[in-house]
Amino acid sequence: MPQHPTRYEQLADDMTQAMSDGLLKPGERLPSVRETCHRRGVSPSTVFQAYGLLETRGLVEVRPRSGFYVSAPKRSLRASLQPAVPRPEATEVAVSALAFDLLESTRDPAVVPLGSAFPRGSLFPVDALARSGARAMRRLKPEQVTSALTAGDETLRQALRKRYALQGVPLASDELVVTNGALEALNLCLQAVTQPGDVVAIESPTFYAALQVLERLKLRAVEIATDPVEGVDLDALAAVLTRERVAACWLMPNFQNPLGALMPVARKRALVDLLAHHGVPLIEDDVYGELYADLRRPPPAKAFDTTGGVLHCSSFSKCLSPGYRVGWAAAGRFARDVQRLKMMSSLATSLPPQLAIADYLGQGAYDRHLRQLRALLADEQQRVRRLVLRHFPASTRVTQPRGGYFLWLELPPTVDALALHHRAMAAGISSAPGVLFSADRRFTHHLRLNVGHPGDPRIDGAVRQLGEMAASMA
Amino acid sequence: MPQHPTRYEQLADDMTQAMSDGLLKPGERLPSVRETCHRRGVSPSTVFQAYGLLETRGLVEVRPRSGFYVSAPKRSLRASLQPAVPRPEATEVAVSALAFDLLESTRDPAVVPLGSAFPRGSLFPVDALARSGARAMRRLKPEQVTSALTAGDETLRQALRKRYALQGVPLASDELVVTNGALEALNLCLQAVTQPGDVVAIESPTFYAALQVLERLKLRAVEIATDPVEGVDLDALAAVLTRERVAACWLMPNFQNPLGALMPVARKRALVDLLAHHGVPLIEDDVYGELYADLRRPPPAKAFDTTGGVLHCSSFSKCLSPGYRVGWAAAGRFARDVQRLKMMSSLATSLPPQLAIADYLGQGAYDRHLRQLRALLADEQQRVRRLVLRHFPASTRVTQPRGGYFLWLELPPTVDALALHHRAMAAGISSAPGVLFSADRRFTHHLRLNVGHPGDPRIDGAVRQLGEMAASMA
Numbered sequence: 001m002p003q004h005p006t007r008y009e010q011l012a013d014d015m016t017q018a019m020s021d022g023l024l025k026p027g028e029r030l031p032s033v034r035e036t037c038h039r040r041g042v043s044p045s046t047v048f049q050a051y052g053l054l055e056t057r058g059l060v061e062v063r064p065r066s067g068f069y070v071s072a073p074k075r076s077l078r079a080s081l082q083p084a085v086p087r088p089e090a091t092e093v094a095v096s097a098l099a100f101d102l103l104e105s106t107r108d109p110a111v112v113p114l115g116s117a118f119p120r121g122s123l124f125p126v127d128a129l130a131r132s133g134a135r136a137m138r139r140l141k142p143e144q145v146t147s148a149l150t151a152g153d154e155t156l157r158q159a160l161r162k163r164y165a166l167q168g169v170p171l172a173s174d175e176l177v178v179t180n181g182a183l184e185a186l187n188l189c190l191q192a193v194t195q196p197g198d199v200v201a202i203e204s205p206t207f208y209a210a211l212q213v214l215e216r217l218k219l220r221a222v223e224i225a226t227d228p229v230e231g232v233d234l235d236a237l238a239a240v241l242t243r244e245r246v247a248a249c250w251l252m253p254n255f256q257n258p259l260g261a262l263m264p265v266a267r268k269r270a271l272v273d274l275l276a277h278h279g280v281p282l283i284e285d286d287v288y289g290e291l292y293a294d295l296r297r298p299p300p301a302k303a304f305d306t307t308g309g310v311l312h313c314s315s316f317s318k319c320l321s322p323g324y325r326v327g328w329a330a331a332g333r334f335a336r337d338v339q340r341l342k343m344m345s346s347l348a349t350s351l352p353p354q355l356a357i358a359d360y361l362g363q364g365a366y367d368r369h370l371r372q373l374r375a376l377l378a379d380e381q382q383r384v385r386r387l388v389l390r391h392f393p394a395s396t397r398v399t400q401p402r403g404g405y406f407l408w409l410e411l412p413p414t415v416d417a418l419a420l421h422h423r424a425m426a427a428g429i430s431s432a433p434g435v436l437f438s439a440d441r442r443f444t445h446h447l448r449l450n451v452g453h454p455g456d457p458r459i460d461g462a463v464r465q466l467g468e469m470a471a472s473m474a
Numbered sequence: 475m476p477q478h479p480t481r482y483e484q485l486a487d488d489m490t491q492a493m494s495d496g497l498l499k500p501g502e503r504l505p506s507v508r509e510t511c512h513r514r515g516v517s518p519s520t521v522f523q524a525y526g527l528l529e530t531r532g533l534v535e536v537r538p539r540s541g542f543y544v545s546a547p548k549r550s551l552r553a554s555l556q557p558a559v560p561r562p563e564a565t566e567v568a569v570s571a572l573a574f575d576l577l578e579s580t581r582d583p584a585v586v587p588l589g590s591a592f593p594r595g596s597l598f599p600v601d602a603l604a605r606s607g608a609r610a611m612r613r614l615k616p617e618q619v620t621s622a623l624t625a626g627d628e629t630l631r632q633a634l635r636k637r638y639a640l641q642g643v644p645l646a647s648d649e650l651v652v653t654n655g656a657l658e659a660l661n662l663c664l665q666a667v668t669q670p671g672d673v674v675a676i677e678s679p680t681f682y683a684a685l686q687v688l689e690r691l692k693l694r695a696v697e698i699a700t701d702p703v704e705g706v707d708l709d710a711l712a713a714v715l716t717r718e719r720v721a722a723c724w725l726m727p728n729f730q731n732p733l734g735a736l737m738p739v740a741r742k743r744a745l746v747d748l749l750a751h752h753g754v755p756l757i758e759d760d761v762y763g764e765l766y767a768d769l770r771r772p773p774p775a776k777a778f779d780t781t782g783g784v785l786h787c788s789s790f791s792k793c794l795s796p797g798y799r800v801g802w803a804a805a806g807r808f809a810r811d812v813q814r815l816k817m818m819s820s821l822a823t824s825l826p827p828q829l830a831i832a833d834y835l836g837q838g839a840y841d842r843h844l845r846q847l848r849a850l851l852a853d854e855q856q857r858v859r860r861l862v863l864r865h866f867p868a869s870t871r872v873t874q875p876r877g878g879y880f881l882w883l884e885l886p887p888t889v890d891a892l893a894l895h896h897r898a899m900a901a902g903i904s905s906a907p908g909v910l911f912s913a914d915r916r917f918t919h920h921l922r923l924n925v926g927h928p929g930d931p932r933i934d935g936a937v938r939q940l941g942e943m944a945a946s947m948a
Contacts (some may be wrong), residue, residue: 100814103624109617121616130611133826137604142595143583145797150577180654180820187819196670196692212818218670323619323825340574344686345661346654350824351797352607 007042008049013295015054019070020294020402022230022264026072030060057293058382096215098436099208105430112462115421115430118322119405119452123376125360125369129321132363133356140355148351150343152178152328156358160328169303169312175335177342178328178349182287182315185329185338187213188345189311190248192337193281194219198247201240203232205408205437205446207257207285210250221439222246228399228408231256231263234270241278248281253301255288258408258437258448260401262298272304279309281334286314287327290370292403293378308333316357319370324353377405380454387460388449391467393474405452411445412474420447423469429462481516482523487769489528493544494768494876496704496738500546504534532856570689572910573682579904586936589895589904592796593879593926597850599834599843603795606837607830614829622825624817626652626802630832634802643777643786649809651816652802652823656761656789659803659812661687662819663785664722666811667755668693672721675714677706679882679911679920681731681759684724695913696720702873702882705730705737708744715752722755727775729762732882732911732922734875736772746778753783755808760788761801764844766877767852782807790831793844798827851879854928861934862923865941867948879926885919886948894921897943903936 018024031039033047040047051068054060060068106116113120144153151157157176164171179185186209194200196218202210204223214221222240225233232251240246253263253271263271275282286300302312311334315327326349331338342348360366385407388398397410411417421433432450434443453459492498505513507521514521525542528534534542580590587594618627625631631650638645653659660683668674670692676684678697688695696714699707706725714720727737727745737745749756760774776786785808789801800823805812816822834840859881862872866883873882885891895907906924908917923940927933 096814096818100817103817107621107623109621113620116620118620121619124616126614126616127612130608130614133611134604134608137607138601140600140604142598142600145595146587146590146592147581147583148797149581180824181822183818184820191690209818209821216665216815216818323622323822325820325822325824340570341690343574343577344570344657344683344690346658346799346820347683348655348797348799350654350799350827352827352830353824356826 008046008053009295011036011040011042011046011050012053015050016057016059016294017296019059020262020264020298022266024070026070028070029066030068030070032067096212098433099212102430102432102436105425110428111425112429112456112458113453114424114449114459114462114466115432116450116452119318119373119377119450120454120456121322122455123373123452124321125365128363128365129324129356129360132359133352136355136359137352140351145351148354149348151176151339152349153351153354153358156326156354156361157328159358159361164330167297167303168299169330171330172335175330175332176328177331177335177339178326178354179313179315179342180327180346180349181317181325182285182313182327183209183213184342184346185313185315185327186210186250186283186285187217188338188341189283189313189329189331189334190214190219190250191217191341192331192334193283193311194247199244201237201246201249201251201280203251203256203259205258205434205443207252208432208436210285211439219247223438223440226256226259226261228259228261230267231259231261232271234267234274237271238274241274241280246278246280248283249275250283250285251301252285252288254286254298255291255401255404257285257288257404258406258432260399260404260406260408262402263301265299268299268301269304272301272310276305276307276309281332282310284310284312286312287318288404289314290319291374291377291405293374293381294402298403302330302332305332311338319373320360320366321353321357324357325350326353326357374403376454377452378403381405381407381451383454384449384451384459384463387463388467391464391471393467393471395474396470405450407449407451409447409449411447411470413445415445415470415473417443417445417447420466420470420473424466427465427469429466431466482520482527483769485510485514485516485520485524486527489524490533490768491770493533494736494738494772496740498544500544502544503540504542504544506541570686572907573686576904576906576910579899584902585899586903586930586932587927588898588923588933588936588940589906590924590926593792593847593851593924594928594930595796596929597847597926598795599839602837602839603798603830603834606833607826610829610833611826614825619825622828623822624813625650626823627825627828627832630800630828630835631802633832633835638804641771641777642773643804645804646809649804649806650802651805651809651813652800652828653787653789653816654801654820654823655791655799656759656787656801657683657687658816658820659787659789659801660684660724660757660759661691662812662815663757663787663803663805663808664688664693664724665691665815666805666808667757667785668721673718675711675720675723675754677725677730677733679732679908679917681726682906682910684759685913693721697912697914700730700733700735702733702735704741705733705735706745708741708748711745712748715748715754720752720754722757723749724757724759725775726759726762728760728772729765729875729878731759731762731878732880732906734873734878734880734882736876737775739773742773742775743778746775746784750779750781750783755806756784758784758786760786761792762878763788764793765848765851765879767848767855768876772877776804776806779806785812793847794834794840795827795831798831799824800827800831848877850928851926855879855881855925857928858923858925858933858937861937862941865938865945867941867945869948870944879924881923881925883921883923885921885944887919889919889944889947891917891919891921894940894944894947898940901939901943903940905940
């Protein structure tokens with residue numbers, strides 16, 4: 001359970017949220033100490049403490065005799081918005097084969113995992129989960145096996161429902177389906193709302209698994225320009241929705257993979273309204289939502305859904321238990337369809353890992369673990385970002401996400417990131433080249449780096465080596 | 475590890491196998507004791523002990539002053555072979571909805587589970603598996619999580635490969651992919667060898683999940699007549715293969731669901747040759763192969779594959795650990811495609827249940843458990859079959875499978891089995907009506923009964939009640 005923040009933490013929290021929501025922009029001056037005292041009814045020392053905390057976090061900076069200003073991130077990436085284009089079918093298989101090779105390479109523990117999709121294994125409470133699993137299995141009754149078909153273990157679903165409710169997202173009692181990780185949830189949700197040949201709107205760049213799933217389900221994609229800070233371009237999306245019949249929209253409003261973009265609350269609300277207006281379901285991939293660097297969990301788009309049109313997918317794989325493959329879908333008005341598809345494709349999710357997680361959640365240690373994990377990931381992101389700025393070619397631009405554990409790099413246009421990736425692999429360093437993240441190989445000089453491996457002694461050397469390789473290719 | 479059988483058990487075993495293989499047919503006289511002594515070089519008492527064992531098992535009967543004869547099962551079902559017909563698309567959704575309702579109903583522990591797909595939960599070594607799981611998780615290293623992507627835990631795959639090898643089916647080292655139960659394996663294999671719109675040959679009647687999977691993957695089915703004793707009609711299959719382009723064949727050569735048919739060895743061999751000749755992959759669903767009532771495991775069709783065209787799928791869900799959802803595919807020359815599809819659809823199989831099973835297999839208790847399970851299921855099948863013969867209308871015919879845990883009943887044609895199912899459900903008894911097992915609702919007066927619940931005190935009353943309801947509707 002979260003502890004109550006002190007008054008100054010609460011204040012810093014509110015300011016941070018205002019920055020997240022785009023209400024306080026980089027370079028903007030914070031309200032003066034006097035003004036804030038007056039407005040919030042707190043003492044000057046509380047305000048100073050709050051502003052100091054924001055400064056420590058690198059969110060604001062002091063300008064002598066002027067005041068506190070929202071930090072403008074150094075060499076930050078704010079991509080020019082690209083027009084939305086439908087994806088040519090022919091490139092699909094190549095993306096999938098490349099992604100497959102990348103996954104293969106990250107299986108080898110000797111390779112430095114800058115291309116990996118997961119945070120470092122030692123960040124997770126492996127032993128506590130094992131104890132929970134042992135305890136839960138001792139209590140297992142044989143009948144539970146059939147009663148958990150197909151939607152999942154009832155205790156786990158209750159615990160999930162409670163977390164949603166505490167985040168202000170009440171769910172219907174039968175809306176949740178437990179799945180084999182978020183990836184199965186996304187597959188099932190997409191299949192529930194599409195037919196082969198349909199068009200699906202996705203972000204650009206987009207998570208390569210989305211491209212693979214579309215490929216597998218014989219769907220066509222239209223890629224919508226996406227801002228590295230504020231997420232998908234709603235004007236571009238609106239234009240596409242007006243122009244053609246879109247069967248579904250698949251987006252990551254919180255810490256988009258690979259950009260790390262966080263849609264401000266107002267933008268999420270507008271997105272949900274826009275899609276509801278056009279009757280288009282939103283498949284919301286929210287696997288990084290718990291890994292925020294600010295003080296509060298950003299709400300999912302699902303929080304603003306009034307028509308049951310948002311199918312919210314997440315998992316424990318990035319936050320608690322990679323390898324357990326426990327995810328879920330809260331599929332709105334499509335919940336029964338998703339459950340039926342689940343029955344046809346894998347029948348049910350493995351019970352022991354569900355019971356282990358349910359027991360672990362019941363112990364009340366999850367939020368404490370998450371707080372530690374968030375702090376470690378946020379620090380490591382800043383640390384690796386500084387290394388990137390030091391070692392990569394001077395014109396390299398890099399995102400500064402407010403959560404998740406990826407950096408997205410735009411290298412000088414002359415650097416072929418795929419060639420860089422292959423060269424680095426030969427030196428035992430993996431990375432995720434930009435071409436993976438679009439069907440039409442748009443991001444040729446871009447790279448996604450995993451910064452979720454704090455404490456791995458190989459990271460610094462690998463980032464330097466990668467940067468030097470890039471420089472030699474520029 | 476299996477114990478060595480005594481000499482007389484070995485002899486009985488060989489005779490049983492000859493019956494399984496169709497070399498000794500019902501009503502046929504066994505070789506005389508003298509002849510067998512001579513041929514096998516054993517003593518008369520060994521032969522008498524062997525024949526006595528076969529008699530105890532109900533496989534042979536003594537005719538005074540004449541000898542031993544292969545038993546002809548009472549009121550056994552040997553269906554007239556039906557012509558193969560392509561499946562009309564329109565009926566698909568109805569089957570799926572009905573199957574969904576059936577599954578929902580069997581979740582309720584208060585309902586007598588004659589319609590269930592699983593054996594009784596208490597037949598499985600739940601506690602030993604839990605201990606194995608706890609032990610394995612204490613040893614887990616965080617790196618294992620990524621190294622097990624996507625094909626599965628290496629120790630488990632080694633153990634599986636060993637079992638295949640001992641059954642005379644050597645596998646390539648990277649042929650196995652661990653899946654979320656056999657159902658995911660079947661889905662992935664089918665997807666690896668087909669495109670939407672393709673035609674797939676299946677048995678008739680067939681396992682309803684096969685119909686659902688075809689529905690999900692937008693495939694068309696051609697149903698091949700299937701004999702309740704010897705399995706799919708090869709002449710009918712050959713005619714279809716000559717007549718039209720078939721993309722794949724999905725069959726259960728061992729203890730077919732729902733018929734319990736066991737293809738004799740010669741027939742399996744001919745099947746594999748026929749399909750290889752036409753270049754058609756065989757997806758072999760072998761989830762009941764370990765649950766044989768005879769003395770030896772029937773080989774899978776995969777054992778006769780020389781071209782890598784057989785994709786063999788199975789799981790531990792019916793033999794060891796329902797609810798763990800650990801299955802696998804040995805997908806021959808399609809193994810890499812299956813692995814790639816697995817990466818796109820669920821990324822990987824949950825690790826804790828894989829590790830639990832790998833540890834359990836390493837303890838050497840699996841074969842002992844299987845022997846006990848087989849004996850319990852075989853006895854219960856005979857017991858329930860006698861109850862059916864006693865309580866159902868006189869003209870009811872019923873299969874006598876040599877493995878698995880289903881009986882297939884052909885009721886008088888006037889009994890609407892779906893109506894019977896609904897009536898029984900109202901009385902708290904589930905059953906699986908025949909219409910579930912064909913897309914064109916061919917088996918209107920047929921019923922599949924689960925006889926895998928030995929020791930459940932409600933079974934006898936439920937079978938009697940069901941029989942009386944059927945009689946009242948005849």
